[in-house]
Amino acid sequence: MSGRFGARLARAVAEKGPLCAGIDPHPGLLQAWGLPADAGGLEKFALTAAEAIAPEVAVVKPQSAFFEAYGPPGVAVLAKTMKVCREAGALVLLDVKRGDIGSTMAAYTAAFLPAGAELEADAITVSPYLGFGSLDFAVEVAQAQGKGLFVLARTSNPEAQGLQNALLPNGKTVAQDIVDTAGAQNAGVGPLGDIGVVVGATIAPGELDLSKLNGPVLAPGFGAQGATPADLRALFGPGLPGVLPASSRDVLKHGPDPESLRAAVRRTRDSLGPLEKGQ
Template identity: 50%
Template sequence: MTEVTPFGERLEAVFAAYGKLCVGIDPHAGLLEQWGLPDSAEGVREFGLRVVDAAAGRTGIVKPQVAFFERHGAVGYAVLERIMAEARDAGLLVIADVKRGDIGTSVEAYGQAWLRPGSSLEADAMTISAYQGLGSIEGVLTAAEAAGKGLFVLAATSNPEAAAIQRAVLQQSSRAGSTVAQAITSGVIAWNHGRADAANHPLGSVGVVLGATIDLRTSGIDLDTDPPKPGLPVLAPGFGHQGGELSELRAIYGSLAAGVIVSESRSLLGVGPDALAEAITRRVDEVGAASV
């Protein structure tokens, strides 16, 4: 059996080589128009390939937002397959932003679609929802580990309407008294810690999504104790266009700052195709300075 390299190990190598910027691939209608492209599968394909070309060799991670491909139906998915394959061939880690969630064989099928080696939609990691309980995604966690893939579990997102659920306090569970966001984050940390070779890797292969524009302590996230071992990957949307400031990265994420992936889309893509490569290079440097 071929030995696989854990996602956390590959992510750590990307951090060392290219830094912690993740470029979103979000071909929504407004950006397509701004780029002079049609709002069609053909326009989405051109947009995505240009983003991959600009990102390759300058940063190490891209994150296609699947919804903007899915709205074009089957042909949109065909375009997405092409773009993800091109990105992975270019040496980029690909996080499929799909936010899938379900139970049993249904959620396991989502994992097979996005993480199974050889799948036409194969990514290096995917975003996933566990609001039916962290145990509901155990099958995907196990399959991802076996394939050397990663997961980013939604924990505390930036949209204000999520606060009522994510800050709700659990009444009946092994984590009673914790907020939903805290329970998910703690559960992911425990999963990473429980891997057989955890001590040999600086980063775990399962991370969480924690928005940069909210007070994570209010959501119950512990930012003041020693960093978890192995480190917790944190997919951090909210910088740039949404108002998160890189200068506040360490204040926002506290002891989790070392694992933060700065995810930006519109603030970069909005400069247009001709200036995108330069904007990525500049932002990589700014993220690097903020992460020191």
């Protein structure tokens, strides 16, 4: 697929709906699937999940830490998993939550965004907590390479509230300031900018104004962390414009049978509403 990330994402969502399915090989899930806690078990888990799930959704989000935990063989499995997802037609959002000083961000960017990189992703998650400006180079590379970023703004975990809802001297919350800075990068870009934000599906409605973001919103917390389709609509509006509800464990717990996994991902996808409302 060619073109800007936001445009590719909008097409994929129009075709397959907004669900982002996570591949999070938790040790407990490997055990529940009857797999050993080693790189061989990881490979069986991740490839089974990728083959069953990726054809059904617009976006797959492998969680890098669960692969890195197995060392170099785990990272090799991650590369294989990402390839299987892309070949099945899904966009790959690699959840690596990177965030560092600008010059080091350049190295992270080189690892994940250029075409042909071993761990090439369509988009990655990044942390702005060293200052949004520390991500400038990553923003530039993503926009130039047709790739995307999802910047942590208001995360789904309960500990995040104090920091992310703190007021800045400009009168905005930290999270709102991050959303607005991402929005400035997306200004004037159609149909959707390339710089998304992460907003947990578990947060209270009304905390954030997303009306000027003009970019995608990754909304984890749907499923295992308790958020329902009704919560998503209350938080983001009835059509969920640009919103990618993300679910990992709630789908993966239906393995290892590929048919059960496929049925679970279809059920989850369909619970979000008819396709034309997805974008």
